[in-house]
Amino acid sequence: MHRANDSISALMDGEVGEFELRRTLEQVADDPELAQQWRRYHIARAGLRGELQSGLQIDISAGVMSALEQEPTYHPSAYDREPASSVSSKPVSRWWRSVSSMAVAASVTAAVILGAGNFSESPSQTPNFYLPGATVNGDLMRTNLGRSAPTMPGYDSPDVIRLSDGLKKYIDQHQHLVEAQRVPQWSTRWMPEGYSMVRHELLPHGEVMVFAKGRDAFSVSVEELGHQSLPEGVAQADGYIAVGKRRGDHFVTVVGNVPLMIADRIASAVQPER
Amino acid sequence: MSNESQAASDQVLVKRVQAGDKRAFDLLVKQYQHKIIGLIGRYVYDPHEAMDVAQEAFIKAYRALPGFRGDSAFYTWLYRIAINTAKNHLVSRSRRPPDVDVDVDDAHYIDTDSELRELETPESSLYRDELERVVKTTLDRLPEDLRVALTLREFEGMSYEDIANVMDCPVGTVRSRIFRAREAIDKEIAPLLAN
Numbered sequence: 001m002h003r004a005n006d007s008i009s010a011l012m013d014g015e016v017g018e019f020e021l022r023r024t025l026e027q028v029a030d031d032p033e034l035a036q037q038w039r040r041y042h043i044a045r046a047g048l049r050g051e052l053q054s055g056l057q058i059d060i061s062a063g064v065m066s067a068l069e070q071e072p073t074y075h076p077s078a079y080d081r082e083p084a085s086s087v088s089s090k091p092v093s094r095w096w097r098s099v100s101s102m103a104v105a106a107s108v109t110a111a112v113i114l115g116a117g118n119f120s121e122s123p124s125q126t127p128n129f130y131l132p133g134a135t136v137n138g139d140l141m142r143t144n145l146g147r148s149a150p151t152m153p154g155y156d157s158p159d160v161i162r163l164s165d166g167l168k169k170y171i172d173q174h175q176h177l178v179e180a181q182r183v184p185q186w187s188t189r190w191m192p193e194g195y196s197m198v199r200h201e202l203l204p205h206g207e208v209m210v211f212a213k214g215r216d217a218f219s220v221s222v223e224e225l226g227h228q229s230l231p232e233g234v235a236q237a238d239g240y241i242a243v244g245k246r247r248g249d250h251f252v253t254v255v256g257n258v259p260l261m262i263a264d265r266i267a268s269a270v271q272p273e274r
Numbered sequence: 275m276s277n278e279s280q281a282a283s284d285q286v287l288v289k290r291v292q293a294g295d296k297r298a299f300d301l302l303v304k305q306y307q308h309k310i311i312g313l314i315g316r317y318v319y320d321p322h323e324a325m326d327v328a329q330e331a332f333i334k335a336y337r338a339l340p341g342f343r344g345d346s347a348f349y350t351w352l353y354r355i356a357i358n359t360a361k362n363h364l365v366s367r368s369r370r371p372p373d374v375d376v377d378v379d380d381a382h383y384i385d386t387d388s389e390l391r392e393l394e395t396p397e398s399s400l401y402r403d404e405l406e407r408v409v410k411t412t413l414d415r416l417p418e419d420l421r422v423a424l425t426l427r428e429f430e431g432m433s434y435e436d437i438a439n440v441m442d443c444p445v446g447t448v449r450s451r452i453f454r455a456r457e458a459i460d461k462e463i464a465p466l467l468a469n
Contacts, residue, residue, distance in 0.1 A: 006453035011301075013427060014283035015434050015449065021286060025297045037460065039304040040467055044459045046308070047409030048428050052402050053308040056467065060311070060325055061303040064332045065296070071336060073294045 008038050012045070035061075186222045190269035192262055211256075218256025218263065220270055225249050234260060243267045284348035291339055299339075303332050306349065310356045317360035331359040405466055412459045420458065423451035 007024040010016045016024065028034045039059065046052045184200050186207050195218075199210040206223035225246070235242045242255045243263040252270045254263040290298035311328045318324045335355045342351055413421060419441070426432045426440060438445045
């Protein structure tokens with residue numbers, strides 16, 4: 001029986017979302033004809049492009065997958081925790097490493113600033129720096145979520161989940177992001193020459209913008225009063241300057257590897273869109 | 275050909291494998307097996323041996339996949355593994371790898387199975403040519419809206435959204451047209467491949 005499935009076609013073109021991808025993979029697993037359809041579609045593509053190979057009747061996939069039955073199934077948390085050495089064909093340039101680390105640093109900066117506001121129950125004048133999921137505290141517990149598939153050797157530690165108190169914050173965050181249909185409300189009317197915005201994230205109770213110029217970057221966080229983790233003023237750590245300023249009923253924090261005067265001027269230039 | 279969209283499609287499947295879904299790897303194997311066998315055929319001239327080495331290359335790729343970060347396209351990464359596996363295979367058999375290497379960046383485009391073709395029978399060569407003829411003839415005979423949609427996709431590498439703009443129709447219609455075009459071709463080639 002020939003079973004048509006337009007998801008297979010869309011998947012070939014990279015035009016499916018995460019949900020449809022999962023559903024399609026389940027269908028393919030249940031229906032070998034769909035897997036053959038995928039194979040034939042690719043043969044047809046090669047035929048259209050004049051790239052047909054020899055041995056088209058050959059299908060080694062069953063042998064490969066049979067051999068892989070003995071292999072461990074990758075677990076996403078294991079993958080995140082311990083990346084193996086890359087088999088990339090291109091060496092990563094020193095410049096790109098630098099930019100990457102800059103971007104990570106900027107993101108982490110932003111996450112730390114807003115994360116402390118978002119994920120701690122009560123705002124404190126003492127910064128409580130932690131990233132969600134990265135630190136085990138009273139809001140976390142370890143458990144086994146009932147995985148049946150074997151995991152990678154050495155990665156059999158139980159999953160970490162948040163208890164209901166902590167989960168409430170994520171539910172609020174989810175509802176806020178999904179339902180609010182928000183658009184950016186803040187911008188800065190001045191920034192140092194050569195910088196451009198590389199990210200603008202909308203988060204519960206605030207927004208964060210990240211600007212970069214080559215290896216330099218700064219982030220601007222705008223939060224409703226009461227959700228910030230720093231008092232007004234200036235701080236310096238690890239080569240980064242942080243300037244906190246009250247702007248009406250909001251609080252602006254600028255963090256980056258820029259001079260203090262520049263950070264202060266940026267903070268002063270932040271304004272609502274309308 | 276759109277390498278970017280192909281890479282995007284591959285990356286979606288790669289991420290699923292990395293997230294623990296082996297089924298996605300099956301699709302990658304089905305997608306690339308003929309090219310990989312052809313590539314390995316440049317080093318390992320016996321077709322049956324080439325298939326064994328190809329299988330080994332896919333298994334190695336699966337094992338190495340947690341380390342794949344997408345710095346290069348998946349097929350480039352896979353081809354490198356295949357070439358290394360083929361070379362190691364020759365060394366283990368006390369045979370010398372060929373002096374002329376395959377450039378990994380070019381491997382996707384070159385006629386990779388010239389050596390295997392030398393081992394082809396006239397029948398298998400005719401079979402491949404017939405399959406290609408059927409595919410192209412079916413495309414030519416498709417209704418214009420289906421033919422244009424698939425042509426823009428396969429030869430121009432356009433996204434569904436771009437094709438929708440060109441053809442002045444909704445994205446869903448583009449998706450449906452491309453699927454129907456592929457189905458029409460598949461209907462013609464399925465019996466050939468089954469036999």
